[in-house]
Amino acid sequence: MAPPLPPAYFLPRALLAEGWARDVLLTCRPDGRIATVAAGMACPPGAVRLPGAALPGLANLHSHAHQRAIAGLGEAAGPGNAGPGNAGPGAAGDSFWSWREAMYRAVAALDPPLFEAVAAQLYVEMLKSGFTTVAEFHYLHHAPDGRPYADPAEMSLRVLAAAATAGIGLTLLPVLYAAGGFGGAPAGPGQRRFVHDIDGFLRLLARLRALTQPAGGQPDGALPGVVLGVAPHSLRAVPPEALAALLAAAPDGPVHIHVAEQPREVADCLAQTGQRPVEWLLAHARPDARWCLVHATHMTGAETAALAASGAVAGLCPTTEANLGDGIFPAEAFLAAGGRFGIGSDSHISVSPVEELRWLEYAQRLATGRRAVLAGGPGRSTGRALFDAALAGGTAASGHGPAGLVAGGRADIVVLDTSHPLLLARDGDALLDSWIFAGNAPLVRHVVAAGRHVVADFRHAAEAAVARRFAAAMTTLAE
Amino acid sequence: MAPPLPPAYFLPRALLAEGWARDVLLTCRPDGRIATVAAGMACPPGAVRLPGAALPGLANLHSHAHQRAIAGLGEAAGPGNAGPGNAGPGAAGDSFWSWREAMYRAVAALDPPLFEAVAAQLYVEMLKSGFTTVAEFHYLHHAPDGRPYADPAEMSLRVLAAAATAGIGLTLLPVLYAAGGFGGAPAGPGQRRFVHDIDGFLRLLARLRALTQPAGGQPDGALPGVVLGVAPHSLRAVPPEALAALLAAAPDGPVHIHVAEQPREVADCLAQTGQRPVEWLLAHARPDARWCLVHATHMTGAETAALAASGAVAGLCPTTEANLGDGIFPAEAFLAAGGRFGIGSDSHISVSPVEELRWLEYAQRLATGRRAVLAGGPGRSTGRALFDAALAGGTAASGHGPAGLVAGGRADIVVLDTSHPLLLARDGDALLDSWIFAGNAPLVRHVVAAGRHVVADFRHAAEAAVARRFAAAMTTLAE
Numbered sequence: 001m002a003p004p005l006p007p008a009y010f011l012p013r014a015l016l017a018e019g020w021a022r023d024v025l026l027t028c029r030p031d032g033r034i035a036t037v038a039a040g041m042a043c044p045p046g047a048v049r050l051p052g053a054a055l056p057g058l059a060n061l062h063s064h065a066h067q068r069a070i071a072g073l074g075e076a077a078g079p080g081n082a083g084p085g086n087a088g089p090g091a092a093g094d095s096f097w098s099w100r101e102a103m104y105r106a107v108a109a110l111d112p113p114l115f116e117a118v119a120a121q122l123y124v125e126m127l128k129s130g131f132t133t134v135a136e137f138h139y140l141h142h143a144p145d146g147r148p149y150a151d152p153a154e155m156s157l158r159v160l161a162a163a164a165t166a167g168i169g170l171t172l173l174p175v176l177y178a179a180g181g182f183g184g185a186p187a188g189p190g191q192r193r194f195v196h197d198i199d200g201f202l203r204l205l206a207r208l209r210a211l212t213q214p215a216g217g218q219p220d221g222a223l224p225g226v227v228l229g230v231a232p233h234s235l236r237a238v239p240p241e242a243l244a245a246l247l248a249a250a251p252d253g254p255v256h257i258h259v260a261e262q263p264r265e266v267a268d269c270l271a272q273t274g275q276r277p278v279e280w281l282l283a284h285a286r287p288d289a290r291w292c293l294v295h296a297t298h299m300t301g302a303e304t305a306a307l308a309a310s311g312a313v314a315g316l317c318p319t320t321e322a323n324l325g326d327g328i329f330p331a332e333a334f335l336a337a338g339g340r341f342g343i344g345s346d347s348h349i350s351v352s353p354v355e356e357l358r359w360l361e362y363a364q365r366l367a368t369g370r371r372a373v374l375a376g377g378p379g380r381s382t383g384r385a386l387f388d389a390a391l392a393g394g395t396a397a398s399g400h401g402p403a404g405l406v407a408g409g410r411a412d413i414v415v416l417d418t419s420h421p422l423l424l425a426r427d428g429d430a431l432l433d434s435w436i437f438a439g440n441a442p443l444v445r446h447v448v449a450a451g452r453h454v455v456a457d458f459r460h461a462a463e464a465a466v467a468r469r470f471a472a473a474m475t476t477l478a479e
Numbered sequence: 480m481a482p483p484l485p486p487a488y489f490l491p492r493a494l495l496a497e498g499w500a501r502d503v504l505l506t507c508r509p510d511g512r513i514a515t516v517a518a519g520m521a522c523p524p525g526a527v528r529l530p531g532a533a534l535p536g537l538a539n540l541h542s543h544a545h546q547r548a549i550a551g552l553g554e555a556a557g558p559g560n561a562g563p564g565n566a567g568p569g570a571a572g573d574s575f576w577s578w579r580e581a582m583y584r585a586v587a588a589l590d591p592p593l594f595e596a597v598a599a600q601l602y603v604e605m606l607k608s609g610f611t612t613v614a615e616f617h618y619l620h621h622a623p624d625g626r627p628y629a630d631p632a633e634m635s636l637r638v639l640a641a642a643a644t645a646g647i648g649l650t651l652l653p654v655l656y657a658a659g660g661f662g663g664a665p666a667g668p669g670q671r672r673f674v675h676d677i678d679g680f681l682r683l684l685a686r687l688r689a690l691t692q693p694a695g696g697q698p699d700g701a702l703p704g705v706v707l708g709v710a711p712h713s714l715r716a717v718p719p720e721a722l723a724a725l726l727a728a729a730p731d732g733p734v735h736i737h738v739a740e741q742p743r744e745v746a747d748c749l750a751q752t753g754q755r756p757v758e759w760l761l762a763h764a765r766p767d768a769r770w771c772l773v774h775a776t777h778m779t780g781a782e783t784a785a786l787a788a789s790g791a792v793a794g795l796c797p798t799t800e801a802n803l804g805d806g807i808f809p810a811e812a813f814l815a816a817g818g819r820f821g822i823g824s825d826s827h828i829s830v831s832p833v834e835e836l837r838w839l840e841y842a843q844r845l846a847t848g849r850r851a852v853l854a855g856g857p858g859r860s861t862g863r864a865l866f867d868a869a870l871a872g873g874t875a876a877s878g879h880g881p882a883g884l885v886a887g888g889r890a891d892i893v894v895l896d897t898s899h900p901l902l903l904a905r906d907g908d909a910l911l912d913s914w915i916f917a918g919n920a921p922l923v924r925h926v927v928a929a930g931r932h933v934v935a936d937f938r939h940a941a942e943a944a945v946a947r948r949f950a951a952a953m954t955t956l957a958e
Binding site: 071077094099121129322323326349351352359363369382426433442 | 551554556557574575577600604741798800801802805806828829830833838841844845847848849850851855858859860862901903904905908909912913919920921946949950954956957
């Protein structure tokens with residue numbers, strides 16, 4: 001599907017590591033990484049000229065691809081909507097927990113081809129919005145009856161195929177889901193497609209290693225653009241001994257985990273362990289720079305500072321966290337303590353770095369009554385600060401190597417349409433402020449991912465075929 | 480600019496007052512209102528067929544058109560961004576008040592033709608997003624040096640011309656801005672383009688009446704689609720005696736006022752009058768169903784219940800209120816008390832009913848930890864509840880007559896693209912849930928305003944010419 005690698009890209013205006021530059025010539029290596037990048041150049045014959053404002057592509061560091069199939073379908077009130085906040089399963093009230101039950105029901109029918117069709121559509125949408133890589137937190141492993149497929153990696157292979165079809169960079173995070181709740185509670189019927197014992201999971205991991213890194217050791221694996229990590233689902237789904245076994249089997253590469261998304265999870269963890277989830281994780285698993293703690297919404301001040309000091313990346317998913325009523329991440333304190341973050345579209349109720357970054361900042365404004373809360377200092381552009389942070393944190397958490405348009409980094413370029421009325425007469429960081437904060441039009445005109453020009457003039461090379469397969473899948477699912 | 484009135488529209492799927500219907504035939508009167516509407520019809524020869532999901536157009540009940548020129552330009556941190564919340568003018572901190580000073584500086588250069596170019600671009604964007612009418616809270620009356628133009632209605636005429644160019648329905652709300660702050664403080668240099676004494680304002684109002692309603696008495700005025708109201712700017716800018724004089728001179732038609740947007744405004748009002756702004760207004764001006772209280776963010780529980788009981792519409796502007804760090808409107812309590820609301824894009828940092836309604840609900844979820852907070856009861860669609868409320872409240876507050884696709888109502892139709900991957904296999908209220916909550920793509924395929932088919936296949940009839948004039952204006956402003 002992916003078009004061939006062109007000899008070079010010429011970018012009349014681009015955001016480089018050292019700042020905004022003019023007349024940038026960027027050449028690619030055969031592996032999709034940047035060979036050379038230089039400003040003040042002429043456009044040589046054969047180079048692909050991409051007028052507009054060129055940015056590095058952003059990493060989407062948290063995705064559950066199958067949930068794209070139900071985007072928008074969980075917005076009706078359940079019975080007894082007058083219930084209290086953070087009600088548990090079975091309690092009255094429309095909450096994260098009732099949404100989760102509805103999601104479990106809806107995805108029961110996703111077989112491997114339907115799942116691949118949904119994931120390919122999602123990944124095309126990500127590229128068109130400005131995400132050039134995705135970290136797939138993949139837990140839909142087994143058949144609907146809970147039995148492993150003949151190839152236990154069947155569903156993982158569908159993730160790999162969908163990413164290849166779309167041409168998006170992938171961090172595959174097979175998820176260990178060992179229990180239905182704290183204290184090793186058994187998995188419920190809605191969770192049987194997710195569950196492994198540790199031995200079964202390690203077999204899956206070995207199979208995925210063989211698939212993605214047969215020669216071992218390449219930073220990107222033998223499948224171009226694919227990084228393999230692991231994901232203990234959460235402290236509620238992975239008991240301490242299973243977590244230890246998993247970490248022993250995965251001594252390097254990304255480790256992602258859901259943590260402290262909901263107050264009830266905090267209460268359950270306190271009841272079970274005497275510690276709050278982030279507190280427990282910091283004390284027992286000692287997360288470092290290869291870790292991504294997804295959500296981390298509910299933290300004390302001490303947890304916030306300790307997480308920042310750990311070097312782990314906070315995986316923020318502002319639109320999903322708003323849709324699910326999770327709460328507001330303590331971003332100002334976390335950044336002030338030197339914390340790193342990236343963004344993810346998680347449930348895919350929204351698929352756009354613009355909406356994630358805009359509403360990350362806006363939630364802080366609503367909570368504090370101030371503006372430019374995350375700008376990081378006088379005179380700084382809020383849009384630039386958010387973009388730089390999400391680029392650095394997201395790329396690091398995804399294991400994709402150096403961030404930004406630098407030699408050795410992924411050749412991931414997102415070009416904004418500067419002729420659009422929202423970006424007219426804007427230059428430098430004002431382009432980022434206007435892209436992130438102003439209006440609602442799609443402004444991503446071109447996307448290059450791993451050196452390939454996958455979105456040209458607002459259209460993805462495979463979008464019509466992918467949309468047709470997605471339409472057929474949605475019709476099947478609705479039957 | 481507007482295309483001629485077709486004989487009829489045929490809507491294969493439409494949301495009528497009685498619910499979703501199939502095969503709807505809708506005919507228009509010469510004044511742009513609906514003559515007849517009936518479901519289960521055949522498509523007659525000559526009717527314009529609009530496949531997709533047809534909705535009534537929404538009212539945008541709060542606009543400051545000139546602020547479209549600076550959308551995205553106010554997102555850099557000011558000096559001393561570490562300051563406290565709700566800092567007043569001159570205090571350290573990036574806040575509503577520092578944004579307001581920046582906005583005053585930026586608009587100083589807007590002469591009448593530049594202003595008209597900006598307003599026309601904005602109104603085209605509104606139509607393309609699904610707003611078919613706009614209530615323009617218009618306070619940019621005078622020349623940059625503060626002197627009235629030769630025709631004191633010069634800038635108002637530009638609003639009328641821009642609305643006619645775009646083909647959007649207009650509620651023109653000339654604003655009385657009589658003082659710079661509570662206690663009759665004099666206007667500052669940034670405010671001199673806004674200020675009238677009451678006699679000067681009443682002369683402007685008389686001139687606008689003659690322009691829009693020469694024969695007097697028509698609900699829509701002699702200019703098609705134009706309603707004339709009045710807007711006392713706020714309690715800080717309109718002393719009690721001026722407010723009384725204004726209301727005496729405007730015994731009917733819409734009355735809009737900014738109120739309780741910022742904590743400092745509440746504190747100043749308390750200090751000046753001993754009452755909070757909404758409390759004072761309810762006690763002294765007795766707002767009723769023709770009133771729209773814009774923002775009303777900071778209310779006690781008693782004020783919230785009393786505002787709901789008054790019959791006045793709350794004018795909510797969630798994206799601007801988030802951008803400016805105003806705070807979260809107590810929507811759940813207000814709706815539970817029977818309150819009415821509409822939505823406005825206000826500063827136009829965003830121009831989309833989707834983002835306003837989505838984040839109106841999401842702010843409630845973030846504050847409560849629950850989902851479907853504004854759905855209004857078990858089994859109800861949140862999207863439908865938000866849409867219905869904003870349609871009814873917005874249309875009423877704008878003085879545009881009966882809301883929805885009913886005989887006598889404005890022939891304002893918004894057709895969603897049901898072939899888009901976000902709306903596939905959706906029907907009924909699930910279409911509204913997916914439109915409002917899912918994804919980030921433009922889904923408004925057709926728009927009919929006052930019977931005219933102004934947006935066809937995602938393109939506005941005048942958009943290229945309007946965008947050219949806007950581009951020239953932005954270039955001039957940037958010089």
